[in-house]
Amino acid sequence: MLPVSRILLSAPLQCIRCGFLNLPSSSTARSFCSFPRQSIFNSANAIRILRSSRLLQKELKRTFASSDKRKALKLREASWSQFLKIARLALPYKRRIGLGFLFLGLGSSIFLVTPHILGKLIDEFDDSKRNKAKAEGEDRALKIAKYLKQHPLALILLLVAGAAAIVGRSYCMHTAGQLIINDLRTKVFGKVLTHDMAFFDKNRVGEIVSRLSSDALVVGHAVSTNLSDGLRSLFTISGSAGLMVYTSTALCKPVTIVIPIIFGTFYVFGKLQRKYTLMMQEAVAQANGVATERLSNIKTVRILVAETRELQAYKDKIHDIWEISKKEGLFKGIMFGSFQLTGYLAITSVLFYGTHLISKGLLTYGELSSFCLYAALCVGGLSSLSTFYNELMKGLGASQRLFQLAEEKPLIPITGGKKIDDIVKGIRFEGVAFTYPDRDTIFNDVSFKIPAGKITAIVGPSGSGKSTVANLLLRLYNPTQGRILVDEHDLRELDPSLWRRMIGTVPQEPILFSTTIWNNICYGAENPALITNAQIQQVAAQSNSLEFIKTFPEGFQTVIGEAGHSMLSGGQKQRIAIARALVTDPKLLIMDEATSALDATSEYLVRKALNNLLEHNKKTVIIIAHR
Numbered sequence: 001m002l003p004v005s006r007i008l009l010s011a012p013l014q015c016i017r018c019g020f021l022n023l024p025s026s027s028t029a030r031s032f033c034s035f036p037r038q039s040i041f042n043s044a045n046a047i048r049i050l051r052s053s054r055l056l057q058k059e060l061k062r063t064f065a066s067s068d069k070r071k072a073l074k075l076r077e078a079s080w081s082q083f084l085k086i087a088r089l090a091l092p093y094k095r096r097i098g099l100g101f102l103f104l105g106l107g108s109s110i111f112l113v114t115p116h117i118l119g120k121l122i123d124e125f126d127d128s129k130r131n132k133a134k135a136e137g138e139d140r141a142l143k144i145a146k147y148l149k150q151h152p153l154a155l156i157l158l159l160v161a162g163a164a165a166i167v168g169r170s171y172c173m174h175t176a177g178q179l180i181i182n183d184l185r186t187k188v189f190g191k192v193l194t195h196d197m198a199f200f201d202k203n204r205v206g207e208i209v210s211r212l213s214s215d216a217l218v219v220g221h222a223v224s225t226n227l228s229d230g231l232r233s234l235f236t237i238s239g240s241a242g243l244m245v246y247t248s249t250a251l252c253k254p255v256t257i258v259i260p261i262i263f264g265t266f267y268v269f270g271k272l273q274r275k276y277t278l279m280m281q282e283a284v285a286q287a288n289g290v291a292t293e294r295l296s297n298i299k300t301v302r303i304l305v306a307e308t309r310e311l312q313a314y315k316d317k318i319h320d321i322w323e324i325s326k327k328e329g330l331f332k333g334i335m336f337g338s339f340q341l342t343g344y345l346a347i348t349s350v351l352f353y354g355t356h357l358i359s360k361g362l363l364t365y366g367e368l369s370s371f372c373l374y375a376a377l378c379v380g381g382l383s384s385l386s387t388f389y390n391e392l393m394k395g396l397g398a399s400q401r402l403f404q405l406a407e408e409k410p411l412i413p414i415t416g417g418k419k420i421d422d423i424v425k426g427i428r429f430e431g432v433a434f435t436y437p438d439r440d441t442i443f444n445d446v447s448f449k450i451p452a453g454k455i456t457a458i459v460g461p462s463g464s465g466k467s468t469v470a471n472l473l474l475r476l477y478n479p480t481q482g483r484i485l486v487d488e489h490d491l492r493e494l495d496p497s498l499w500r501r502m503i504g505t506v507p508q509e510p511i512l513f514s515t516t517i518w519n520n521i522c523y524g525a526e527n528p529a530l531i532t533n534a535q536i537q538q539v540a541a542q543s544n545s546l547e548f549i550k551t552f553p554e555g556f557q558t559v560i561g562e563a564g565h566s567m568l569s570g571g572q573k574q575r576i577a578i579a580r581a582l583v584t585d586p587k588l589l590i591m592d593e594a595t596s597a598l599d600a601t602s603e604y605l606v607r608k609a610l611n612n613l614l615e616h617n618k619k620t621v622i623i624i625a626h627r
């Protein structure tokens with residue numbers, strides 16, 4: 001047997017709430033740590049969650065309370081500065097969007113000019129107008145109108161050109177929207193990947209995925225197709241309003257009364273829309289969070305017969321969505337209704353006032369019908385503009401949390417810092433204290449040494465902080481106090497990615513991905529393509545997994561199920577994780593209860609293989625165990 005130095009993490013026998021963690025170093029000093037008793041409630045802990053319905057209720061209450069706080073905070077933060085950030089997303093696609101606007105201008109001009117020309121044709125039946133035109137000479141619009149009447153094919157071609165412009169606009173804006181959504185998703189996902197573990201302790205994976213899918217969709221739509229629809233509406237409104245003034249200034253009087261009402265409605269409902277979108281996206285994310293967490297732990301749910309309870313938890317979240325949706329539906333209805341009402345009141349007044357002006361000889365039938373056509377276009381434009389405004393506010397609301405995810409700065413960077421390629425002297429914990437976010441202190445002032453090239457065991461009862469020591473070594477968290485030295489370099493100064501590449505870890509609950517066994521073994525390699533068949537065979541043999549892999553018809557190419565759940569036993573998963581840790585020939589090997597899922601024979605074989613490996617390689621090894 002190889003010599004193993006032991007670090008003993010022991011829980012106090014008497015004090016439950018704040019006793020001491022007794023942590024003597026392998027050879028020398030003793031350190032004392034406070035050892036608060038804690039219950040942990042996170043996604044990895046579904047078994048404990050489901051074990052106690054009281055705990056589950058507490059968790060639901062906590063989630064509701066914190067989500068309410070978050071909602072309030074975000075509503076206060078919602079501002080137009082978000083709009084500039086969203087607009088910046090569209091910058092890389094300015095050409096595509098510009099082309100879309102060009103098509104928009106073309107299509108809208110064609111369909112705006114048509115009523116003006118048609119109005120001129122109607123005037124041909126009005127004697128007074130015809131005589132006036134004869135005296136003043138025919139205007140250009142009337143000439144075009146007559147030409148189009150005589151050459152209907154030209155009119156059809158003009159309308160087809162207008163329709164083609166709509167197709168072009170639609171295509172450019174739709175694809176620009178998708179590109180923006182893709183960028184946004186990639187940017188946020190890339191950023192989320194670099195966040196430290198404390199971030200993932202606070203945010204549920206399901207919620208993050210919901211942001212990436214539904215929030216990004218809303219934002220992308222707001223700045224692409226919606227923007228083009230909005231601009232088309234603005235174009236239509238300003239064009240038709242201009243032509244209304246040009247056709248008859250007198251008839252514009254009844255229209256001006258409704259303008260302040262329209263802007264007031266926009267302002268009030270825009271604010272409401274932003275508020276409800278924020279709340280809605282939050283509620284959807286919460287529901288997705290619950291569904292993702294429970295479905296990814298479906299086996300535990302089934303074993304503990306918790307289907308009904310989980311369905312109720314999901315229903316509660318869906319009910320939150322329903323409550324928001326009811327309010328949203330009501331205010332949306334009021335908004336669209338008031339736009340329609342104001343628009344139609346304006347048109348009716350125009351008709352009444354217009355007929356009055358005709359009777360006095362101040363307006364022609366053609367002018368009235370053109371004016372009415374423009375007014376109808378204007379009302380249609382206003383209705384589309386309200387939808388545009390609504391969608392834009394939705395985009396602003398949805399972007400808020402997405403940008404928060406992308407802008408939050410990780411405490412531990414992914415790369416950058418000193419580069420080392422070996423552990424020569426050893427690793428030293430110097431007065432280390434650690435507290436998980438929002439938890440009590442796990443340990444205080446801990447000092448011990450892990451000599452290089454030797455096996456060190458960290459032993460202690462459950463919950464005493466053994467895996468936390470491994471987490472600190474992997475720099476998944478920074479110590480709250482004190483420092484960890486690797487050959488006298490502070491771990492905080494080392495390049496985190498490079499340092500982690502030097503470590504092979506076999507965690508307590510190994511996670512495998514839904515790909516081939518081969519890919520799972522190579523997963524930690526910097527360049528998996530460089531791993532040879534001989535290396536794979538060797539680590540598979542060392543981890544005692546070669547035999548069972550050979551029994552699969554596809555061998556190393558066997559695709560294992562999601563998170564390695566199906567097709568492999570717990571022990572088989574653990575052995576593949578050992579092979580994965582060994583394949584990169586790490587300088588430091590951390591085995592966190594690595595053989596706990598193996599039967600006595602397999603454990604003996606794995607230990608024997610590891611002992612062989614370690615005798616020849618002089619690796620630094622940390623074995624975490626209860627015993």
Ligand SMILES: Nc1ncnc2c1ncn2[C@@H]1O[C@H](COP(=O)(O)OP(=O)(O)OP(=O)(O)O)[C@@H](O)[C@H]1O
Pocket residue numbers: 037038039040042201436437439442460461462463464465466467468469508626
């Ligand atoms: N991500 C986390 N966030 C908050 N608290 C955590 C987190 N991970 C662990 N803890 C808490 O830290 C304490 C130490 O956990 P740790 O996993 O290090 O113990 P352990 O000695 O490895 O236990 P075991 O032998 O059961 O694996 C526990 O009380 C646990 O509840």
